Amino acid sequence: MGPSIVGRLPSHNDKDLTALIHDGLPNRGMPPNPAPDPEMTSLVAYLRRIQTRPGAPVERRKVQTTDGRALEGQVLGEGFADLQLRTDDQHIHLLRRSGERFREVTSDTDWPAYNGDPRGNRYTTMKQIDKSNVSRLSAKWSFTMPNAGNLQMTPVVAGGLMYITSPNECYALDAGTGRQLWRYRRPGTPGMSGNASTNRGVAVAGDRVFMETGDAPLVALNRFTVEPL
Secondary structure (H helix, E strand, C coil), X not given: CCCCCHXXXXXXXXXXXXXXXXXXXXXXXXXXXXXXXXXXXXHHHHHXXXXXXXXXXXXXXXXXXXXXXXXXXXXXXXCCCEEEEEECCCCEEEXXXXXXXXXXXXXXXXXXXXXXXXXXXXXXXXXXXXXXXXXXXXXXXXXXXXXXXXXXXXXXXXXXXXEEEECCEEEEEECCCCCEEEEEECCCCCCCCHXXXXXXXXXXXXXXXXXXXXXXXXXXXXXXXCCEC
Protein backbone atom coordinates (compact mmCIF):
# COMPACT_ATOMS: atom_id res chain seq x y z
CA MET A 1 0.00 0.00 0.00
CA GLY A 2 3.04 2.28 -0.25
CA PRO A 3 4.10 4.32 -3.30
CA SER A 4 5.27 2.35 -6.33
CA ILE A 5 8.97 1.56 -6.44
CA VAL A 6 9.01 1.05 -10.22
CA GLY A 7 9.90 4.65 -11.06
CA ARG A 8 12.88 4.61 -8.70
CA LEU A 9 14.53 1.44 -10.00
CA PRO A 10 16.33 2.80 -13.11
CA SER A 11 18.47 5.15 -11.00
CA HIS A 12 19.93 2.29 -8.90
CA ASN A 13 22.32 -0.41 -10.09
CA ASP A 14 22.12 -3.89 -8.55
CA LYS A 15 24.79 -3.10 -5.96
CA ASP A 16 22.96 0.07 -4.88
CA LEU A 17 19.64 -1.80 -4.62
CA THR A 18 21.23 -4.52 -2.49
CA ALA A 19 22.75 -1.92 -0.16
CA LEU A 20 19.46 0.00 0.03
CA ILE A 21 17.51 -3.11 1.04
CA HIS A 22 20.17 -4.21 3.54
CA ASP A 23 20.64 -0.78 5.16
CA GLY A 24 17.15 0.68 4.71
CA LEU A 25 16.38 4.35 5.20
CA PRO A 26 15.68 4.50 8.95
CA ASN A 27 15.26 8.28 9.00
CA ARG A 28 12.49 7.96 6.39
CA GLY A 29 10.64 4.99 7.86
CA MET A 30 12.25 2.14 5.86
CA PRO A 31 13.89 -0.37 8.24
CA PRO A 32 16.96 -2.44 7.29
CA ASN A 33 16.34 -5.96 5.98
CA PRO A 34 19.09 -8.52 6.63
CA ALA A 35 17.98 -10.89 3.84
CA PRO A 36 20.50 -13.66 3.09
CA ASP A 37 22.39 -13.51 -0.21
CA PRO A 38 20.28 -16.11 -2.13
CA GLU A 39 17.07 -14.28 -1.24
CA MET A 40 18.62 -10.92 -2.09
CA THR A 41 19.68 -12.18 -5.53
CA SER A 42 16.12 -13.35 -6.24
CA LEU A 43 14.64 -10.11 -4.92
CA VAL A 44 16.85 -7.89 -7.09
CA ALA A 45 16.05 -10.06 -10.12
CA TYR A 46 12.34 -9.63 -9.43
CA LEU A 47 12.71 -5.86 -9.15
CA ARG A 48 14.44 -5.79 -12.54
CA ARG A 49 11.55 -7.75 -14.07
CA ILE A 50 8.89 -5.31 -12.87
CA GLN A 51 11.10 -2.41 -13.95
CA THR A 52 10.99 -3.57 -17.58
CA ARG A 53 7.26 -4.24 -17.80
CA PRO A 54 5.67 -1.94 -20.43
CA GLY A 55 3.58 0.79 -18.85
CA ALA A 56 2.58 1.28 -15.24
CA PRO A 57 0.01 -1.22 -13.94
CA VAL A 58 -3.44 0.34 -13.50
CA GLU A 59 -5.62 -1.06 -10.73
CA ARG A 60 -9.35 -0.39 -10.88
CA ARG A 61 -11.80 -0.79 -8.01
CA LYS A 62 -15.55 -0.55 -7.51
CA VAL A 63 -16.73 0.41 -4.03
CA GLN A 64 -19.98 1.20 -2.26
CA THR A 65 -20.26 4.46 -0.34
CA THR A 66 -22.08 5.04 2.93
CA ASP A 67 -24.67 7.19 1.13
CA GLY A 68 -25.66 4.33 -1.19
CA ARG A 69 -23.66 5.22 -4.31
CA ALA A 70 -21.26 3.04 -6.27
CA LEU A 71 -17.90 4.50 -7.31
CA GLU A 72 -15.58 2.86 -9.80
CA GLY A 73 -12.20 4.09 -10.97
CA GLN A 74 -8.44 3.87 -10.90
CA VAL A 75 -6.79 3.35 -7.51
CA LEU A 76 -4.35 6.20 -6.88
CA GLY A 77 -3.51 5.28 -3.30
CA GLU A 78 -4.68 3.02 -0.51
CA GLY A 79 -4.07 2.55 3.18
CA PHE A 80 -5.72 0.50 5.89
CA ALA A 81 -8.28 3.25 6.51
CA ASP A 82 -8.24 5.29 3.30
CA LEU A 83 -8.63 4.91 -0.46
CA GLN A 84 -8.20 7.42 -3.30
CA LEU A 85 -10.01 6.78 -6.61
CA ARG A 86 -9.96 8.67 -9.91
CA THR A 87 -13.25 7.96 -11.67
CA ASP A 88 -13.75 7.98 -15.43
CA ASP A 89 -14.93 11.60 -15.32
CA GLN A 90 -11.32 12.35 -14.20
CA HIS A 91 -12.27 13.53 -10.70
CA ILE A 92 -10.47 12.29 -7.59
CA HIS A 93 -12.55 10.92 -4.70
CA LEU A 94 -11.00 10.79 -1.22
CA LEU A 95 -12.53 7.90 0.72
CA ARG A 96 -12.37 6.61 4.30
CA ARG A 97 -13.32 3.06 5.29
CA SER A 98 -16.52 2.59 7.27
CA GLY A 99 -17.04 -1.13 7.75
CA GLU A 100 -17.51 -2.71 4.32
CA ARG A 101 -18.25 0.67 2.73
CA PHE A 102 -16.46 3.97 2.23
CA ARG A 103 -17.30 7.48 3.38
CA GLU A 104 -16.38 10.23 0.91
CA VAL A 105 -14.42 13.11 2.40
CA THR A 106 -15.98 16.55 2.12
CA SER A 107 -13.95 19.70 2.69
CA ASP A 108 -15.92 22.50 4.36
CA THR A 109 -12.93 24.83 4.62
CA ASP A 110 -10.11 24.92 2.08
CA TRP A 111 -6.96 27.00 1.70
CA PRO A 112 -7.28 27.76 -2.04
CA ALA A 113 -4.63 30.47 -2.36
CA TYR A 114 -1.21 31.44 -1.02
CA ASN A 115 -2.75 33.82 1.53
CA GLY A 116 -5.81 31.71 2.23
CA ASP A 117 -8.37 33.82 0.40
CA PRO A 118 -8.42 37.02 -1.73
CA ARG A 119 -8.38 39.23 1.41
CA GLY A 120 -4.85 38.02 2.08
CA ASN A 121 -4.99 38.07 5.90
CA ARG A 122 -3.86 34.41 6.20
CA TYR A 123 -6.49 33.63 8.87
CA THR A 124 -8.79 30.62 8.66
CA THR A 125 -12.54 30.89 9.18
CA MET A 126 -12.68 27.55 11.03
CA LYS A 127 -14.16 27.71 14.53
CA GLN A 128 -13.27 24.22 15.84
CA ILE A 129 -9.87 25.36 17.16
CA ASP A 130 -9.94 27.95 19.92
CA LYS A 131 -8.11 28.91 23.12
CA SER A 132 -9.59 25.98 25.00
CA ASN A 133 -8.16 23.24 22.76
CA VAL A 134 -5.27 24.71 20.76
CA SER A 135 -2.74 23.20 23.20
CA ARG A 136 -3.86 19.71 22.15
CA LEU A 137 -2.91 20.14 18.49
CA SER A 138 -0.33 17.67 17.18
CA ALA A 139 1.05 16.50 13.84
CA LYS A 140 -1.12 13.93 12.02
CA TRP A 141 1.23 13.10 9.12
CA SER A 142 4.40 14.25 7.40
CA PHE A 143 5.53 14.09 3.78
CA THR A 144 9.12 14.10 2.54
CA MET A 145 9.91 15.95 -0.70
CA PRO A 146 13.10 14.39 -2.11
CA ASN A 147 15.93 16.80 -2.95
CA ALA A 148 13.66 19.78 -2.27
CA GLY A 149 16.24 22.09 -0.68
CA ASN A 150 14.84 25.36 0.69
CA LEU A 151 11.02 25.22 0.89
CA GLN A 152 9.17 28.54 0.80
CA MET A 153 5.76 27.45 -0.46
CA THR A 154 2.43 27.49 1.32
CA PRO A 155 0.36 24.32 0.80
CA VAL A 156 -2.80 25.07 -1.18
CA VAL A 157 -5.90 22.93 -0.47
CA ALA A 158 -8.91 22.69 -2.78
CA GLY A 159 -11.64 20.10 -2.31
CA GLY A 160 -9.53 18.16 0.15
CA LEU A 161 -6.59 17.92 -2.28
CA MET A 162 -3.32 19.54 -1.19
CA TYR A 163 -0.82 20.89 -3.73
CA ILE A 164 2.79 21.49 -2.74
CA THR A 165 5.85 22.44 -4.77
CA SER A 166 9.60 22.44 -4.88
CA PRO A 167 11.55 23.92 -7.83
CA ASN A 168 10.12 22.49 -11.08
CA GLU A 169 8.03 19.92 -9.18
CA CYS A 170 4.45 19.73 -7.97
CA TYR A 171 2.78 17.06 -5.82
CA ALA A 172 -0.90 16.37 -5.16
CA LEU A 173 -1.69 14.85 -1.76
CA ASP A 174 -4.75 13.70 0.14
CA ALA A 175 -4.80 16.49 2.71
CA GLY A 176 -6.27 14.21 5.38
CA THR A 177 -3.64 11.48 5.17
CA GLY A 178 -0.65 12.96 3.30
CA ARG A 179 -0.84 10.15 0.73
CA GLN A 180 0.70 11.12 -2.63
CA LEU A 181 -1.72 11.02 -5.58
CA TRP A 182 0.49 12.32 -8.38
CA ARG A 183 3.79 14.07 -9.03
CA TYR A 184 4.74 16.42 -11.87
CA ARG A 185 8.36 17.16 -12.66
CA ARG A 186 9.82 19.49 -15.28
CA PRO A 187 13.56 19.35 -16.05
CA GLY A 188 15.46 22.32 -14.70
CA THR A 189 17.35 24.76 -16.89
CA PRO A 190 21.14 24.26 -16.71
CA GLY A 191 22.95 27.20 -15.13
CA MET A 192 19.94 28.62 -13.29
CA SER A 193 20.65 29.69 -9.72
CA GLY A 194 19.42 32.15 -7.10
CA ASN A 195 15.62 32.40 -7.05
CA ALA A 196 15.36 29.35 -9.31
CA SER A 197 16.19 27.21 -6.26
CA THR A 198 12.92 28.08 -4.45
CA ASN A 199 9.23 28.06 -5.29
CA ARG A 200 6.31 29.79 -3.58
CA GLY A 201 3.62 27.26 -4.46
CA VAL A 202 0.66 27.01 -6.82
CA ALA A 203 -2.59 28.71 -7.70
CA VAL A 204 -5.81 26.80 -8.32
CA ALA A 205 -8.73 27.77 -10.57
CA GLY A 206 -11.45 25.27 -11.51
CA ASP A 207 -9.83 22.04 -12.65
CA ARG A 208 -6.42 23.66 -13.19
CA VAL A 209 -3.39 24.11 -10.99
CA PHE A 210 -0.77 26.68 -12.01
CA MET A 211 2.91 26.68 -11.06
CA GLU A 212 5.89 28.80 -12.05
CA THR A 213 9.06 26.99 -13.09
CA GLY A 214 12.64 27.88 -12.20
CA ASP A 215 13.26 29.63 -15.54
CA ALA A 216 9.95 31.58 -15.31
CA PRO A 217 7.43 29.82 -17.64
CA LEU A 218 4.00 29.35 -16.09
CA VAL A 219 2.63 25.79 -16.36
CA ALA A 220 -1.05 24.80 -16.13
CA LEU A 221 -1.87 21.21 -15.17
CA ASN A 222 -5.16 19.37 -14.85
CA ARG A 223 -5.28 19.12 -11.07
CA PHE A 224 -6.88 15.66 -11.11
CA THR A 225 -4.93 13.93 -13.90
CA VAL A 226 -1.64 15.97 -13.91
CA GLU A 227 -2.02 16.39 -17.69
CA PRO A 228 -0.08 19.49 -18.87
CA LEU A 229 -2.57 21.92 -20.39
